[in-house]
Amino acid sequence: MAVRKKRPSPYPSWFYIPAAALYVVFFAVPTFASFFFSLTRWTLFDVTFIGFDNFVQFFREPQLYQGFINTVIYGFVTSAAKVVLGMALALLLTSPIIGRGYLRAVVFFPVLVSTIGIGLTFKALLDPFHGIVNGALGLFGIAGPGWFTDPKLALLSIAAVDVWKGVGIATLIFMAGIVAIPQEYFEAARVDGANSWAVFRSITLPLSRPAISTVILLSLIGGLRSFDLIWATTRGGPGFTSDVMASVIYKQYQAGYFGLSTAGNVLLFLVVTAIMIPISRLLNRKEVEA
Template identity: 35%
Template sequence: MTTAQITTAASEPLAPSSRPTSTNRPGSVRPTVRHSPRRRLTRSRWKTYLTFLLLAGPNVALLIVFVYKPLLQSFQYSTLQWNIGSPNARSVGLGNYVEWFSDPRTPQVLTTTAIFTVATVGGSLLIGLGLALLLNRKLFGRGVARTVVFAPYVLSGIAVGMLWLFIFDPRYGLMSTALKWVGLSSPDWYNDSPWALTMVIVVYLWKNVGYVALIYLAGLQAVPQELRDAAALDGASSGRTLRSVVLPLLGPTTFFLSVTTLLSSLQSFDIIHAMTKGGPLGGTTTLMYQIYQESFVSGRAGYASAVATILFVVLLVITVVQLKFVERKVHY
C-alpha cells in the first residue's frame, strides 16, 4: 500500500458499526432509564383514587341505596295519590302540598313543632352547660355522677316514655306526690294539651341532656388552664372568666350541639308515641309524628311523603342558615 493510500484511509470517517460506543467499551455502565415526573404523578394519583374507592366506596354505596334513593322516591311519591297496599296510584302533581297548606290543622302542627323544638334545644344547651360546669369540678364521686347523667341517653325512648307515664300519673304518680308535699294539686297531664306538651318536653330533656353535658365537658377540659389563671391574675371573677374566656372558646362546641340537637328535636318520635300518641286533640303532634300518622295510621303514603318532603326542606334551610350565618360568629 502506498503512502497516499494510507493517508486517504486514515482521513476517511469510520463506519457506524465500527465506531466505539460506551456499551462496547470495557467497564462501561449502562445508563438508568428514568420516568418523567408527570408519569410518576399520574401513578400516585391513581393509587390515591383506588385507595379512596376502596375505603369510601362501600359507605357511598350504602348512602346511595338507603338514603338518597329513598329520598328521591319520597319526592316522587309526594306527587301521587297512593294508599299503602294499593296497587294503583294516581298522579296529582302538587295536590298533596296544596292540601297540607290549606289544612286547618297545619298551623297547630307547626306551632307545636316550634314550641317543642325551641324548648328542647334551648333547654338542652342551658342545662347541659350547667351540668358540664358542675361535673368539671373536682368533686367526690364525680365519675359516678357523670355516668348517671349520661345513662338516660343510651336508653330506649319507648322504655323511657313508658316509665315516665307512671311518674306523671295524676293520682298515683311520683310527680303528684311531690306536688302534694308543697300543697299543690297535680295537673291533668294526659288530657290537657299544654300540660301534655310540657310533660313530653320534660321527658325529652331528661333523656338527652346527658349527651349535651358530655360534649360540653369535653370542650371545657380543652380550655387551657393558663387563660383562666391569667384572667384571675387580672382580677376577673369566676363569672367574668366564664363569660369572657370560657364561653367564647366553647363557641365551636355550642355550634356543633345547636345543629345536632336541632336536627334530633325536629325528628323526635319515640317519646311522643309512647306517652301521648300525638294527643290530646293533636296537642303534641309534631311534623315528624304527623308523617307517621298519615302513613301508617291513615295509610295515605302520598300525602305523608309530601309532609316528609316539607320537613326535609325545613331541615335543609335551617342547616344552611346555621352553616352560612351562625358559624361566622364562631371563633375557632
C-alpha cells in the first residue's frame, strides 16, 4: 500500500503576506507610478501624457549639471570620511580605555538628533558674523570664513556636519565587526610580537571587511540621496553651489512643475542604482575572495 506524502502546510507562508502587502503599497506601486507620471504633465486634477519631454527639459536646467557633480562629490566625500573616522573611533572604543561607555554614548548621540535640528543649529554656530565658531576664532586673531556662504566652502561644510552626525552609525557597525573577531587571533599575534599596525593590517582590517562593505554602501546611498541637511543649512546656495539633485528636484516641485520633479526623482533613482550596483558587486566579490 503506497504511503501518501504529506503536503506541506501553507500556514508558514501566511506570515509573508503583511510584509509583502506593505512592500507593494509603499514601494512597488509608488515606484511604478513615478515612472508613469515622469512621462506626463500632471496636477492633482489633470494628467497629460507628454513622453520624454520632462527628461529633455530637466537636462536643459542650468543647475542640473552642478547638482549632479555636487551629488557625486558629497556622496563619496561623506562616505569615505565615515569609513575612515568610523574605523578609527571603533578601534579606540573597543580598546581598554577609561570612560569607554561614556565615549560610546557621546559618539552615537548625534545619530539620535533630528537632521533638521542639527542643520539649524550648525547654521547658527557657523554664522560668519554672529556664530560662536567664528567668534572663538576671532579671539585668536583668525578671521573665520563664511562656512555656508562661501561658494568654495559651502558644500564641504555641509559634508563635515553630515559626517559628524552619521559617523556614530559607522562606528557602531565597525565595533560590532571588531568584537566579533575571535580573540585567539589577537593573542597569537601578540605572542608573535606583532605591533599594533601589523595587527590592524593583518587581522582587524581583513576580518572587518563585511562591516566595511556595509558602511560604504549605507553611507554612500545616504550621501547620494541627501537633502534635509542641505536644505536646512543653505537651501542649495549660495547660488547653486551646494545644490544636489534632490534639492534641484524639490525646487522644481515648489515651482509647481510636478511632472518635471517626478522625472528628476526617476533620474536620481537611476543614478543611485547605476553607482551602487557595480560598487556592491565589487565589494561582495572581494568578500568572497577573502
